[in-house]
Amino acid sequence: MLVHHDGRREMLIYDVDDPDACSSVLKLSHDDTRTLNELLGATQVTEEVHETQHELNNQSIAWIVVPPNGSIAGTTIGAGQFRERTGACVVAVIRGDDPYPSPEADFALQGDDLVVAVGPASTLDALRAVIRP
Numbered sequence: 087m088l089v090h091h092d093g094r095r096e097m098l099i100y101d102v103d104d105p106d107a108c109s110s111v112l113k114l115s116h117d118d119t120r121t122l123n124e125l126l127g128a129t130q131v132t133e134e135v136h137e138t139q140h141e142l143n144n145q146s147i148a149w150i151v152v153p154p155n156g157s158i159a160g161t162t163i164g165a166g167q168f169r170e171r172t173g174a175c176v177v178a179v180i181r182g183d184d185p186y187p188s189p190e191a192d193f194a195l196q197g198d199d200l201v202v203a204v205g206p207a208s209t210l211d212a213l214r215a216v217i218r219p
Contacts, residue, residue: 095119147202148174148210150217154197158217164191172216173209178202 088096099110152158158166169175179186180200186193203213
């Protein structure tokens with residue numbers, strides 16, 4: 087199952103005799119995907135959390151992992167000027183099992199932190215480019 091960045095969902099069916107050859111592509115709606123998952127006994131959470139994005143009323147939520155050796159690790163939210171540079175708002179950071187909702191400007195990001203941000207899709211794309219250049 088492929089879920090594209092724009093929300094399109096496709097199931098690829100591969101040839102039994104040639105596992106590298108895709109024999110069919112099924113285009114599925116969100117409801118079709120949910121029904122198929124229920125029939126197959128899958129859980130509702132089937133995508134990995136990082137880099138997942140959900141849209142609601144022209145606003146999106148994105149989860150972005152800070153690279154351990156990236157240039158952002160060790161940078162505070164204020165020094166990074168993420169909202170000013172991208173338009174996206176950092177609303178929480180998850181570090182391991184610990185959530186940090188509404189982090190202050192002096193909150194320093196660390197490698198492997200999960201940044202939760204809100205904004206239009208284009209601003210979240212810009213934030214991804216800053217955090218994961």
